[in-house]
Amino acid sequence: MRSNTVSNEADGSEAPAGANRPVSLSDEASLDAFVGDADAALVEFYTDGCGICASMEPVIGNVARGVETDLAVGLVNPRDDPPLVERFDVRSVPLFVLFVDGEPVARRAEGFIPGEDLAAWVEEHAA
Numbered sequence: 001m002r003s004n005t006v007s008n009e010a011d012g013s014e015a016p017a018g019a020n021r022p023v024s025l026s027d028e029a030s031l032d033a034f035v036g037d038a039d040a041a042l043v044e045f046y047t048d049g050c051g052i053c054a055s056m057e058p059v060i061g062n063v064a065r066g067v068e069t070d071l072a073v074g075l076v077n078p079r080d081d082p083p084l085v086e087r088f089d090v091r092s093v094p095l096f097v098l099f100v101d102g103e104p105v106a107r108r109a110e111g112f113i114p115g116e117d118l119a120a121w122v123e124e125h126a127a
Contacts, residue, residue: 021061022073027081031074035099038072040126045078045088045095052112053094059115060096067119069126098125 022044025031035041044060046053057075064073078084088097088104095109096118106125113121 022057022064022075025074025076027076028084028087031076031084032102034072034074036102038070038099039101040069040122041072041074041099042122043074043076043097043099045076045084045090045093045097047077047079047093050093055112056094059113059118062115063119063122066115067122067126069122071122071126098122100126 023034025034025043031043035043042060042063044053044056046056060073064071076084078088078090084090088095088107092109094111095107096113097104098106098121106121108118108121
């Protein structure tokens with residue numbers, strides 16, 4: 001799944017908010033920094049080998065380009081940083097958490113979500 005993501009781990013630089021492609025986040029600290037730097041951020045919690053998770057990656061990139069909200073999009077594997085599982089009560093993946101001003105405001109864990117539905121959900125909760 002990481003092959004299509006933008007990773008900032010090597011140089012430590014931050015991706016701009018509203019980037020068209022999801023940013024790969026390595027741990028809790030990078031997640032906190034990412035959502036803290038964005039007015040609104042959509043984060044997908046995924047696991048390697050999850051087919052639905054992989055199929056959602058291009059969808060969330062399209063959502064970021066299609067919503068009126070300036071939306072940053074990130075991906076994090078909670079298995080890489082186990083405290084994330086407890087902190088965000090990850091019971092199934094993909095789990096989508098929408099952050100506004102650094103705080104989680106909404107979450108969805110329903111498997112594959114069509115882009116139009118996800119965009120409407122983002123717009124509803126990011127306003």
